[in-house]
Amino acid sequence: MFGRNLLKSVATAAVLAVMAGGVQAATVTTYCPGAKSTAVRDFSVTIEGPTAAGCVASGIGNTDTPANSAIILAAVSPATLLDKSDGLSIVPGVVITVTGVNTLSGLWSIVVPNGFSLINSFLALKSGEGNGDPDWALFSIPAGVLSGAWSITDPTTCTPNCNGKQSLSHISLYGTLVPTAVPVPAAGLLLLGALGGLAALRRRRTA
Numbered sequence: 445m446f447g448r449n450l451l452k453s454v455a456t457a458a459v460l461a462v463m464a465g466g467v468q469a470a471t472v473t474t475y476c477p478g479a480k481s482t483a484v485r486d487f488s489v490t491i492e493g494p495t496a497a498g499c500v501a502s503g504i505g506n507t508d509t510p511a512n513s514a515i516i517l518a519a520v521s522p523a524t525l526l527d528k529s530d531g532l533s534i535v536p537g538v539v540i541t542v543t544g545v546n547t548l549s550g551l552w553s554i555v556v557p558n559g560f561s562l563i564n565s566f567l568a569l570k571s572g573e574g575n576g577d578p579d580w581a582l583f584s585i586p587a588g589v590l591s592g593a594w595s596i597t598d599p600t601t602c603t604p605n606c607n608g609k610q611s612l613s614h615i616s617l618y619g620t621l622v623p624t625a626v627p628v629p630a631a632g633l634l635l636l637g638a639l640g641g642l643a644a645l646r647r648r649r650t651a
Contacts, residue, residue, distance in 0.1 A: 487581035
């Protein structure tokens, strides 16, 4: 648990440093189900561009119910649940860190184990239930993106956050871990070249 908390602290500090830095990268925001809706709760994910996150699905209730799990797992397949920000550790070494839980906006970041890359990644944002639909939204995250911002907006008359029921409960991370290629050190390449040269010289002498 201590190691997981340390990873979360480091990841949060890194995201805050990047987003507060002097050089501001271009960002793109995706709303789900859509910013033009006037009577529903809107979730959003903001990441550094140029490729935006995708709105995959949204629904009512909890993401962990059998019906909604069936929707989400089919949408993210072959990705699987890797971690949840509310403390449920699924795959060792994979951590999603979220700031702003129980509020309407914050940051998220992902840590993956050394020697692995994350592909087919998705984030499911879950708010408090009631007083507005949907209660969750599923976003696809472009390859290589490991941090960003999230928000929940309520265009109805329920302000500021429906007594907390509009605020974020947790974020679930779905994805696939793949081993990264291990580069051969330069010294190893030199050794292979030398061995090849010796073999060629030996063949020449015996010819």
